Amino acid sequence: MAHFDHGSAHPTEVEDEVQVARRARIALWLFVVYCVAYGAFMLLNAFAPKVMETTFGGVNLAIWYGFGLIGGALLLALVYAWLCRK
Amino acid sequence: MIYERSTLAVAIFAVFVGITLGLSFYLGRRAKSASGYFAAGGHIHWFVNGIAFAGDYLSAASFLGICGMIAFYGYDGFLYSIGYLAGWIVALFVVAEPLKRMGKFTFADALDSRFHSRGIKLSAAISTLAVSIFYLIPQMVGAGALIKPLLGFSHATGVITVGAVVILIVTTAGMVSTTYVQFIKGSLLVVFSTVLVVMILNRGLIARPWKSDPMIHHFRTLNVPTAAKTKDDLIKSGPLKCYNGWKTPMQEVEVEELLPQNPAWQKTPYVRLHVKGDDVPTVWRFDTWEPHVTTLGDWGYLRETQTVTVTRDGKKLVNGKPQGRLEAQGDLFPVGQIDFFFGEDFGENATHTGSLGPIDYLEKLSSSRVTLWGSDVIKDEDGSVTTVYYPKHTHGRDILLPGNHPTFKGIRSDKLTDKLNFLSLMLALFGGTASLPHILIRYYTVKDQASARKSTIVGIASIGFFYVLTLYIGLGAMTSGALDVTNSNMAAPLLAKSFGEWLFAIISAIAFTTVLGTVSGLIIAASGAVAHDICGTLLKMNMTDSQKIRIAKIASVGVGLIAIVLGILFEKMNVSYLVGWAFSVAASANLPSLIMLIFWPGTTKQGITASITVGVISSLSWILLSADTFKDVYGSDPSKALVPFSQPGIVTIPLGFAVLIGVSLLTRRREVVA
Numbered sequence: 240m241a242h243f244d245h246g247s248a249h250p251t252e253v254e255d256e257v258q259v260a261r262r263a264r265i266a267l268w269l270f271v272v273y274c275v276a277y278g279a280f281m282l283l284n285a286f287a288p289k290v291m292e293t294t295f296g297g298v299n300l301a302i303w304y305g306f307g308l309i310g311g312a313l314l315l316a317l318v319y320a321w322l323c324r325k
Numbered sequence: 326m327i328y329e330r331s332t333l334a335v336a337i338f339a340v341f342v343g344i345t346l347g348l349s350f351y352l353g354r355r356a357k358s359a360s361g362y363f364a365a366g367g368h369i370h371w372f373v374n375g376i377a378f379a380g381d382y383l384s385a386a387s388f389l390g391i392c393g394m395i396a397f398y399g400y401d402g403f404l405y406s407i408g409y410l411a412g413w414i415v416a417l418f419v420v421a422e423p424l425k426r427m428g429k430f431t432f433a434d435a436l437d438s439r440f441h442s443r444g445i446k447l448s449a450a451i452s453t454l455a456v457s458i459f460y461l462i463p464q465m466v467g468a469g470a471l472i473k474p475l476l477g478f479s480h481a482t483g484v485i486t487v488g489a490v491v492i493l494i495v496t497t498a499g500m501v502s503t504t505y506v507q508f509i510k511g512s513l514l515v516v517f518s519t520v521l522v523v524m525i526l527n528r529g530l531i532a533r534p535w536k537s538d539p540m541i542h543h544f545r546t547l548n549v550p551t552a553a554k555t556k557d558d559l560i561k562s563g564p565l566k567c568y569n570g571w572k573t574p575m576q577e578v579e580v581e582e583l584l585p586q587n588p589a590w591q592k593t594p595y596v597r598l599h600v601k602g603d604d605v606p607t608v609w610r611f612d613t614w615e616p617h618v619t620t621l622g623d624w625g626y627l628r629e630t631q632t633v634t635v636t637r638d639g640k641k642l643v644n645g646k647p648q649g650r651l652e653a654q655g656d657l658f659p660v661g662q663i664d665f666f667f668g669e670d671f672g673e674n675a676t677h678t679g680s681l682g683p684i685d686y687l688e689k690l691s692s693s694r695v696t697l698w699g700s701d702v703i704k705d706e707d708g709s710v711t712t713v714y715y716p717k718h719t720h721g722r723d724i725l726l727p728g729n730h731p732t733f734k735g736i737r738s739d740k741l742t743d744k745l746n747f748l749s750l751m752l753a754l755f756g757g758t759a760s761l762p763h764i765l766i767r768y769y770t771v772k773d774q775a776s777a778r779k780s781t782i783v784g785i786a787s788i789g790f791f792y793v794l795t796l797y798i799g800l801g802a803m804t805s806g807a808l809d810v811t812n813s814n815m816a817a818p819l820l821a822k823s824f825g826e827w828l829f830a831i832i833s834a835i836a837f838t839t840v841l842g843t844v845s846g847l848i849i850a851a852s853g854a855v856a857h858d859i860c861g862t863l864l865k866m867n868m869t870d871s872q873k874i875r876i877a878k879i880a881s882v883g884v885g886l887i888a889i890v891l892g893i894l895f896e897k898m899n900v901s902y903l904v905g906w907a908f909s910v911a912a913s914a915n916l917p918s919l920i921m922l923i924f925w926p927g928t929t930k931q932g933i934t935a936s937i938t939v940g941v942i943s944s945l946s947w948i949l950l951s952a953d954t955f956k957d958v959y960g961s962d963p964s965k966a967l968v969p970f971s972q973p974g975i976v977t978i979p980l981g982f983a984v985l986i987g988v989s990l991l992t993r994r995r996e997v998v999a
Contacts, residue, residue, distance in 0.1 A: 258357050259774075262422065270418035277764050281751045284727055285744045288736050291726060298914030300727050301400055305796075309789045316782045317967050319417065324777065 265322050269315045276311060280304055326657045326809040327650060330477035332796050334830035342490055344495075345506050350985075352505065353497035362499035363430040363853050364769040370695040371776040373508050375783020378767060380507030382409075382758070382784070383514055383791055384460075384677020384843035385467025385814075388836055390904065391792075394662065394815030396820075397801020399698060399724035401733045402799055405905070406792035408751050412758025412908075413788065417781040420759040423923045425768045425777040431850075432765045433858045433860075438919055439931035443863050448937040450858035451764040454913040455941055457851040458887060459842060460761065461908055463553070463903035466694040468840040471833060473771075484892035487837070491844045496527075497854070503845040504770060510842035513835050515787055518794045521832065524824050525801035529678040530689050532663040533806070541806050542658035543717060547578060547609065556596050557588055557845040559627075568626070576953060582606065589705045595713060596627065603644035606651070608632045610715040630715040631657050631810060637708030644877040657714075659819070661808035664694045664718065690800060693721040697803070714810040724803070732905075732953075732971075746970035750905055753974030757908025760915035763846035766853065804828045842890065850882050855880035860943040897957075906948055909974045914940035917981035925989075930990030940981040947973035 283290050284301075291301040360366050369377070387409065427438040433449035436760060465484045471484025494502055520605030533541050546568040553559050564577040575902060584590075584597035584606055599606040609627040634642040641648050646655030666689070678689055697717045703712050723729070728736035732750065735743030758764060770776045802808060802820035805853035810814050822829035860866045868876070895903065917940065918933040948954055952963035952973035 249591055256418075257424075259426075266418035266422075270414060271415045273411070273418075277414075280407070281748055283734050285748055288726075288728065294683065297691070298684055298948060299722075299725055300689070302403075302687060302796075304404055306793065308407050309410050309792055312410055313782075313789050315414065315502075316417055316785045320779065320782050323775075 338834040349502035350495040369770040371780040374780035377507040378784030381786040382509030392817040396816035398730040401730035408754025415759040416617040422774040442930035444934035450854040453854040460907040461888040488889035505841040616799035749975035751974035753909040756912035760911035763850040852877040913944035913977035931992040935988040936985035
């Protein structure tokens with residue numbers, strides 16, 4: 240359970256600049272991966288909407304891609320958490 | 326539609342509000358410092374904060390607006406879910422840790438951490454206020470939409486009730502009570518939405534062809550005689566044939582009168598017929614089964630519609646009668662059904678799939694025909710205004726593809742501006758989340774960067790899961806036979822009602838609490854901007870903690886009152902659509918400066934100030950000059966709009982970056998020369 244005391248703001252944490260830079264680099268790469276997937280989704284819908292009609296297992300690509308973007312966000316978040324666990 | 330007041334829903338809601346306020350007063354006695362009031366002292370546990378992210382973020386727009394949009398248009402509402410969730414990637418990978426490192430209480434703190442500039446403080450505070458108020462409007466509209474069926478009060482009463490409760494929550498304990506309200510709300514919302522989806526899948530899909538279900542109103546379909554070339558020819562050749570379904574004999578229907586086609590009606594696809602046996606004339610829409618058939622006499626249909634007419638003297642007529650439940654009065658019929666499954670033999674009896682898995686549900690729906698409902702407004706010469714709600718028989722396959730809603734028509738359009746409008750909205754949703762002040766300030770409530778990161782991941786998990794549920798809630802509502810054609814925001818509660826009174830009561834109460842949680846966060850963000858940024862830093866008022874808290878509380882009351890007024894004025898707009906605007910303004914005003922401050926050492930204070938100012942002004946101006954605003958807010962001709970498409974993000978977000986880079990380069994050079 241969280242604390243309920245509401246005194247002054249928490250003291251500033253001590254930072255390891257090397258770790259901060261490493262985390263930032265990992266975050267940037269993962270961000271680029273997701274941007275490519277999201278950008279492709281936007282562009283396919285706008286300029287090749289017929290592709291979204293393709294069905295896999297009885298369900299169209301629009302649905303699968305949407306689920307993939309939501310699930311993929313969580314997957315990348317977990318990968319990031321694992322890489323930054325130290 | 327007339328709703329019956331639910332005593333059970335009132336009782337559950339009263340319990341929720343009672344617990345919420347009790348918690349607020351309990352925590353309020355402990356929140357004495359400014360740090361406690363604005364940032365909960367930085368001591369919220371990362372898991373609590375993560376769920377509170379969900380409680381903060383899953384607003385009325387997410388729950389009511391998205392489900393409503395999916396229920397009326399299919400996949401398009403899910404595009405909002407995808408965009409909203411994708412925005413959390415920006416929050417996690419780009420913003421979370423640097424923001425926690427740089428800031429203290431507000432979004433302006435982080436931007437100003439390097440420069441100590443009054444210009445940055447002022448522009449960031451104004452941006453925070455503008456975005457918060459824009460975001461508050463749909464929350465309050467959602468509250469008003471809920472109060473009608475829940476308590477039986479007017480829209481205005483709902484908005485005022487929410488406003489009053491939220492002001493009480495925020496002024497008692499600030500961020501502490503807000504966090505725990507959001508934590509409780511986020512948990513309840515995800516848990517009960519899961520329960521609702523399990524029940525939807527367990528029920529499966531039911532095709533109700535024509536007269537098979539006495540609970541579903543039978544909307545009639547008449548065959549247009551082949552000889553009819555104009556509307557006036559319709560009744561010249563004798564009785565019309567009423568189509569009752571596959572393998573079912575047609576009945577003859579005698580039309581007593583075809584109402585005169587004055588100019589307002591003549592140019593529409595509608596005719597007003599007085600069918601023998603009906604009390605009053607009804608409005609029928611000309612429709613075709615085959616897409617290539619476009620004229621009367623080419624084997625078309627007349628489909629019965631529903632109407633709401635407001636006469637010049639303010640009287641309201643529903644389907645031609647005064648609205649009410651008494652004899653000689655009328656009300657709108659609930660709608661939303663599957664007509665039949667393609668490839669299956671169907672007659673007069675309903676077909677039930679039985680319980681379905683999540684993928685089977687979508688597969689089965691895509692092989693069905695669903696009746697969706699559209700609307701048209703006809704302004705008569707006598708001053709009356711009639712809104713016609715008409716059935717649209719739609720292939721399930723098309724429902725599960727984007728492009729049905731007017732906002733997303735660009736997907737199926739050849740016009741570049743329509744496509745740009747779509748891309749612009751999706752860009753704003755992506756960039757908007759990490760630019761929302763009430764989300765950003767939540768990073769200050771945890772102790773360190775690791776907690777900020779972990780709480781964001783918990784937020785992504787709970788929010789992502791909820792957004793998957795919205796698809797099933799929306800589609801479940803679409804086929805539930807319980808929809809109100811006049812109010813898409815009521816889709817989720819009415820779906821719950823189709824399962825029983827208890828679920829309706831719980832879902833309605835949670836939806837109401839949803840509004841409380843998000844509105845509390847927004848008001849805290851806005852009051853922090855006023856007390857901390859404007860009064861504390863900009864006006865250099867030397868305040869003690871208690872004075873700062875007092876000013877924040879006064880600001881909370883002020884912002885709450887503004888939200889109440891706007892919530893009443895914007896009653897008729899879809900809440901999800903309004904949130905799209907808030908995201909556009911947030912992304913245009915805040916995202917460029919946040920990102921450039923983190924990644925570009927060349928950023929100057931003048932660059933940040935100019936970027937925020939240009940972002941707010943350009944995005945707001947674009948919205949106010951857009952076709953959607955002309956049509957929905959001003960009530961004027963959308964073709965007179967001064968901008969080529971309605972969503973500003975694709976222009977104003979890059980503009981914010983360009984201004985920041987340009988001004989920073991200019992001001993840096995000056996510094997070097999000096």
